[in-house]
Amino acid sequence: MRGLILLLAALLLAGCGGVATSAGDNGETSSALALSGPASARLADEDVHPVVTDPSPSLPVTVRSFDGADVRVSSVDRIVAVDLYGTLGEIVFSLGLGDRVVGRDPSTGFPSAVHVPVVTSGGHDLNAEAILDLDPTVVLTDTSIGPPEVQQQLREAGIPVVFFDPARTLAGVPSHIRAVAAALGVRDAGEKLVSGVDGEIRLARALAPHGTPPRLTFLYVRGSAGVYLMSGPGSGADAMIEAVGAVDVGTDIGLDKPFVPITSEGLLNARPDVILVLSEGLASVGGVDGLLRIPGMAQTPAGRSRRVVDVADTDLLSFGPRVGRTITALAKVLYEG
Known part of the structure; x- marks a missing residue:
């Protein structure tokens, strides 16, 4: 850590x-x-259960990355999802695209993801070589992890890198899910996941x-x-x-x-x-x-x-x-x- x-x-x-x-x-x-x-x-x-099986992404899409860049995503066949807390990997697997994840962070540690290679070194530092060796078609990340030079290096290599809001609040969970779903071309799956998560949060709060x-x-x-x-x-x-x-x-x-x-x-x-x-x-x-x-x-x-x-x-x-x-x-x- x-x-x-x-x-x-x-x-x-x-x-x-x-x-x-x-x-x-x-x-x-x-x-x-x-x-x-x-x-x-x-x-x-402890495991993640997809809201849909075998989703069909609607691509290409152009999304506004959290760092202000407009990023065009043409393929989600090989996804790298990395942040400090494992949030992005968890969302991708929940959207039904876990079989396309080729790289993860150590915090993405639920059972369905443990076989996916970790692309960090020295704890939670991104390893550019490890990521490039995986030939990703899109990288999902945020500013909780770095160094930022690695993320920029990936962009310079022609890989679409999409940043997301790193804030950690319950109110932000739905928008976080929707943003990831939009970047992967599975907006409908995103709405279905938001509905299920909102329901679980309401039931939990009632306890x-x-x-x-x-x-x-x-x-x-x-x-x-x-x-x-x-x-x-x-x-x-x-x-x-x-x-x-x-x-x-x-x-x-x-x-x-x-x-x-x-x-x-x-x-x-x-x-x-x-x-x-x-x-x-x-x-x-x-x-x-x-x-x-x-x-x-x-x-x-x-x-x-x-x-x-x-x-x-x-x-x-x-x-x-x-x-x-x-x-x-x-x-x-x-x-x-």
């Missing part, structure tokens, strides 16, 4: 926000929580109980790299936390950027009821016991009750077609125990 670490470092430099001094709650843990200790939020079905919402914080930790961050508004985790009817601690205490370094003062003042982490991150610090050794962690309501929920690295921040399933898995862990 070197690429994600670099992205988070950039976000840290993008402002001067910090942790506020009070949580703004009454100090009581939400009675809605059924969670009583550590848990893993796992999708009941949140009424009453005092629990307070959740997402912590991005990588023990081997010495990275310990608390999330705030715009991280993507804030949208997932809100979707399960909880309060995003980082937003509530007044953070003004997506990630800030964890401090004991910040944790104690934030008083999270539940700590949310990525599975690989939790393992990197030695599990729950290691996480609770971070100064201030064990003294929070979450730490005292060991309420730590880990979510697969490829699921929580993807905001792809499986997002409704991820919300459902998290809600069930929190409220059904």
Whole structure:
């Protein structure tokens, strides 16, 4: 996850926000929580299931890339889909074009995609040679991954490269799907996928109980790299936390950027009821016991009750077609125990 670490470092430099001094709650843990200790939020079905089989793309198409370029796509026979979170690959497979994907990123890790060659090196850096060797007819990407010189090199080689909006919000999921479907000439499949995903999100949101919402914080930790961050508004985790009817601690205490370094003062003042982490991150610090050794962690309501929920690295921040399933898995862990 070197690429994600670099992205988070950039976000840290993008402002001067910090942790506020009070949580703004009454100090009581939400009675809605059924969670009583550590848990893993796992999708009941990790794989992607296409909304159509053997779609017939209507090509050629010319689309406006997110970087402002007009890109003509004449063939989708050999697709490379690469971004930091695996979102684009997930959308392509869900549209029924997975058998045409010849290159992917490491985060596109669901079962149907594991046979596809990875085209990054050194974590999440694009490998121009690996991509060119695949002779792609179109490359789908965004600015979450780079270096940008590689994407430009691909364009100079005559390959259509389409950029997409890298923002990570629930509201943006339908437009993201539609943009990818348009670039691949399968707009009807895109509308069908949007309808299904919208329905799953609505059902998932309905699982949140009424009453005092629990307070959740997402912590991005990588023990081997010495990275310990608390999330705030715009991280993507804030949208997932809100979707399960909880309060995003980082937003509530007044953070003004997506990630800030964890401090004991910040944790104690934030008083999270539940700590949310990525599975690989939790393992990197030695599990729950290691996480609770971070100064201030064990003294929070979450730490005292060991309420730590880990979510697969490829699921929580993807905001792809499986997002409704991820919300459902998290809600069930929190409220059904």
